[in-house]
Amino acid sequence: xxxxxxxxxxxxxxxxxxxxxxxxxxxxxxxxxxxxxxxxxxxxxxxxxxxxxxxxxxxxxxxxxxxxxxxxxxxxxxxxxxxxxxxxxxxxxxxxxxxxxxxxxxxxxxxxxxxxxxxxxxxxxxxxxxxxxxxxxxxxxxxxxxxxxxxxxxxxxxxxxxxxxxxxxxxxxxxxxxxxxxxxxxxxxxxxxxxxxxxxxxxxxxxxxxxxxxxxxxxxxxxxxxxxxxxxxxxxxxxxxxxxxxxxxxxxxxxxxxxxxxxxxxxxxxxxxxxxxxxxxxxxxxxxxxxxxxxxxxxxxxxxxxxxxxxxxxxxxxxxxxxxxxxxxxxxxxxxxxxxxxxxxxxxxxxxxxxxxxxxxxxxxxxxxxxxxxxxxxxxxxxxxxxxxxxxxxxxxxxxxxxxxxxxxxxxxxxxxxxxxxxxxxxxxxxxxxxxxxxxxxxxxxxxxxxxxxx
Ligand code: TYD
Ligand code: MG
Numbered sequence: 149x150x151x152x153x154x155x156x157x158x159x160x161x162x163x164x165x166x167x168x169x170x171x172x173x174x175x176x177x178x179x180x181x182x183x184x185x186x187x188x189x190x191x192x193x194x195x196x197x198x199x200x201x202x203x204x205x206x207x208x209x210x211x212x213x214x215x216x217x218x219x220x221x222x223x224x225x226x227x228x229x230x231x232x233x234x235x236x237x238x239x240x241x242x243x244x245x246x247x248x249x250x251x252x253x254x255x256x257x258x259x260x261x262x263x264x265x266x267x268x269x270x271x272x273x274x275x276x277x278x279x280x281x282x283x284x285x286x287x288x289x290x291x292x293x294x295x296x297x298x299x300x301x302x303x304x305x306x307x308x309x310x311x312x313x314x315x316x317x318x319x320x321x322x323x324x325x326x327x328x329x330x331x332x333x334x335x336x337x338x339x340x341x342x343x344x345x346x347x348x349x350x351x352x353x354x355x356x357x358x359x360x361x362x363x364x365x366x367x368x369x370x371x372x373x374x375x376x377x378x379x380x381x382x383x384x385x386x387x388x389x390x391x392x393x394x395x396x397x398x399x400x401x402x403x404x405x406x407x408x409x410x411x412x413x414x415x416x417x418x419x420x421x422x423x424x425x426x427x428x429x430x431x432x433x434x435x436x437x438x439x440x441x442x443x444x445x446x447x448x449x450x451x452x453x454x455x456x457x458x459x460x461x462x463x464x465x466x467x468x469x470x471x472x473x474x475x476x477x478x479x480x481x482x483x484x485x486x487x488x489x490x491x492x493x494x495x496x497x498x499x500x501x502x503x504x505x506x507x508x509x510x511x512x513x514x515x516x517x518x519x520x521x522x523x524x525x526x527x528x529x530x531x532x533x534x535x536x537x538x539x540x541x542x543x544x545x546x547x548x549x550x551x552x553x554x555x556x557x558x559x560x561x562x563x564x565x566x567x568x569x570x571x572x573x574x575x576x577x578x579x580x581x582x583x584x585x586x587x588x589x590x591x592x593x594x595x596x597x598x599x600x601x602x603x
Contacts (some may be wrong), residue, residue, distance in 0.1 A: 153252075157182045158339035160367075163377035164388055165339075176376075176558070180528040185340055210380070219328075219360070221453035224262025227414060227424045231386060231399050233407015239357040241350055243324075245364040245375035251397055253277070253361045254421050256320050256358065257289060259361075259496065263318050264294030271316040275302040275326030289421040300528035302336065304329050304345050311352060321349065322377065325362040339373040348380040379403060390417075391510030396425060429456035429567055432509045442529030443476060445569070447512045447520030447542045447560040454556070456540065458508040459518060461525035466502045467552035477507030478522070478535035479514050486522050486545060493549030496530060496599055517554040519545035523596055524603070533603050538570040541577075541599070552578040573599055 151290045156164045164175035172179050220235035229235045236242065246252050257272065263269045274282060284297055297314070301307055304327050311319065318368065321327060327345045328336040335341065336429035346362065355473065364375030379385050383405040390397035399413040414425040425431050432454055437443060442461045447454055459478075467523055475483040483505045491498045505522060507513055520543035526534050535541070542560055544552040554560075565570050566589045576592035584590075593599040 154186055154290065154333075156187045158185050158373075159183075159186075160339055160373045161376055163343060163373070183339070183362060186576070187340065194343055197354055197399075209544070220236050220265065221268065223259045223267070224266065225259065226426075228259065228399060230415045231384045231401045231404075231411045232384060232403075234403055236411055237383070237406045237442055238359050239353055240359055240383040241346075241353045241360045241381070242359070242384040243364055243378060243382045244361060244385065244388060245366055249392075250390060251415075251417055251422055251485050252365075252388050253322055254285065254289070254417075255397075255399075255415070256322065256361055256363065257282070257285060257548045260296055260318070260320060261286075261289065261292050262295035263290065267294065268318050269314075269316040270294075270318045270320075271299060271311070271314060272296070272320045272322070273299045273301055274308060274322045276301070276323060277415070288408050288419070290451060296571055302326050302328060304348055308348065308352060311356070311358065315356075316358060319358055319360045320446040321360060321362045323365055324375070325365055337373060339377055342377050343381075346381050350381055370501050385506075394432060394510045396428075396509075397422065409452065411588055426476075427565060429586070432457045432511060433567070436508075439534050441532045441534045442525050443508075443537075444521045444525040444528065444535050445537075445540050445564075446482050447540050447563060448515045448518055449556055451554050452556075452559075454560045456563060457511055457513065459521045459525045460506045460508055461522065461529045462504045462506075463498075463501045463529040466500060468502070471499060472502040473504075475505045476511050477510065478505060478518060480518075482514070482519070483522060485525065485547075487544060488517060489547060489549050489596065490526065491597075494527075494600065496527070498526075501530065516544040517542045517560075519543065520551055520575075520596075523574075524599060527600050528603055531603065535603060536571065538568075538580070539573060539602075540564040540569045540571070541573045543573070543575040543593070543599075545596060549600065550593055551575045551593050558582055561588065561590065573602060 157169050159173040163174040164173050169182050175183050219238050222229055222235045227579055244252050256543050259352050260272050279300055286292055324342055324345060327336040328341050329344050329432040332341050332344050349357045349360050387400050387402055387584040388397055395417050397415045400408040402413055407483045412426040416425050436458055444459050445456055446459045446463045447456050486496045490496045521541040522542050523545060524535055530560045544554050555576050557574055561572050569590040573593060576594045579590055579592035
């Protein structure tokens, strides 16, 4: 009899399963991500594989299902509530992903504190830190009240028992990569462990109506499965991102079964934990140089929220055959395209210059509405002529050098007004549709040449 195959290859990025190894994952096209892992339950040799417990359910009419407002619980942080779509839905499974050390445990501990103070029964399960370490972190954050308990455990079978005894409302699993199920043969952190563990957590969340937050580390190397493996199983996927060298952190919704995904929340890492940043524009423009050429304030939208940021460009004579172009925080190809537009439509000899474009503050932004500000920054640096520092610029640029309309122009102008800007250069088409105001000078432009004329 042929020997039954007991291992398979899994992609630790996306979880793709294959019988053969491959250098590149056929599903997500990542290189060197396929790892060999045992498959199937550990008990399969003896033929007594345990089945997952069946949840007894019956079909129901839509009219029989009641939805109450109280099903959404506020986390005590507006920034987080907005990303979740107006609070966390009870019985949902939320994945919080991010690089190690970005502040996931800190954020969730603070959320636990708020929820416990609001009368929820909270259980924080850590597989990474000892109770002492958690206590030290909690001391930094401040007073904890209410029913907030901690548990250090990595065995999900044990956790399941604890949950059925304790019956908490909210559970934190920190992190999914440290959890394991007895009946899966592979090591904790492997694709099949991570997947099966999430499966069990999902059954618990839906079956018992417990809200579960799962922490997932984004891993670049090693054999630990990344959070993308479980994205499709959970209700909501949030990524916590930010620059290591900057203090602000951005919480971004990637998937949300209960709300929109284009919202962000902004936090700042302080000595006493994370604090909400209610006005990110002010934060982003902090420390702006005055009267410098090549710096333009742009207005981008993050979901329904306008955000002002500084676009910087440095254009210098090139000594190389192929001029150097770099873009930090925005799309490199987009910058190349805009430079080609300048070359062809405005007759600037961009090919003789190196160009470096940067979004100040480490923000990543790919919105087309930044186009016009990138163009203005490039020309401002090329001519060494500063753009008026009380002016905000936004608009999409087309290949013929025309300035095209962008969405939500009014909100963008309002944000500029709120922060005391005196003028705004925007697409003429947007201006035509707007109510006139005397609080800010609005300058409509039809093409790139008109915009550059204001330099
Ligand atoms: P942590 O929440 O442990 O990150 P993760 O769980 O995502 O791995 O965050 C750790 C970092 O946050 C660490 O570098 C220290 C910093 N930190 C502060 O700056 N202030 C604080 O009050 C706390 C608790 C952490
Ligand atoms: Mg942590």
